[in-house]
Amino acid sequence: MRRYVKGYFGEQWGWIENDVYITIRNRQSHYCFKYRGWGIEYDLFKQLEPLNVMYVKIICHDGSEVYNIVSSISIWKKHGKVDRLNPQCGKQIFLEEKHMEVRR
Numbered sequence: 001m002r003r004y005v006k007g008y009f010g011e012q013w014g015w016i017e018n019d020v021y022i023t024i025r026n027r028q029s030h031y032c033f034k035y036r037g038w039g040i041e042y043d044l045f046k047q048l049e050p051l052n053v054m055y056v057k058i059i060c061h062d063g064s065e066v067y068n069i070v071s072s073i074s075i076w077k078k079h080g081k082v083d084r085l086n087p088q089c090g091k092q093i094f095l096e097e098k099h100m101e102v103r104r
Contacts, residue, residue, distance in 0.1 A: 005044060008090065013044060019054040027062040032094050035081055038069065039092035042082055049073055058100075071100040 003016040014023030023040065025031075032039050038058055048056075056076060058069040080093040 007041070007044075013041060016048075016051060016053055019052055020057050021048050021053045021055070022057045022059065024059045024061070027060050032085070034085065035083075035094035035096055036098070037094055037096040037100070039083075039094040042091040042093045045076065045080075045093045065104075068103040069097070069100045070103060071095060075099050 001017075005013045005015060005021070007013045014021055016022070021040075021044075025038065030038065040056065053073060055070055055072050060067055060069055076093060076095050079099045080095045082091055082093050084091045
């Protein structure tokens, strides 16, 4: 069963399927060069574990290529960095891509 996750203004951030939080990102506009990886909203991240979510999966669109980037919640907790890069947005937690499994 798919459970949708909404943002601050009602926009869809992603969804939960079984024990996986899934979100779709475009590498060109969402990749974080400062942390050499990816970020998700920190408020959302704090809600995932109580919902029994064990993994984060980013479906990445990179030009004509689409691939999945997967890592466990425990890896995000251990290696993630919380930052607020945009004052108009909330805090995010960022994880370097080296801590993620890329599945092409």
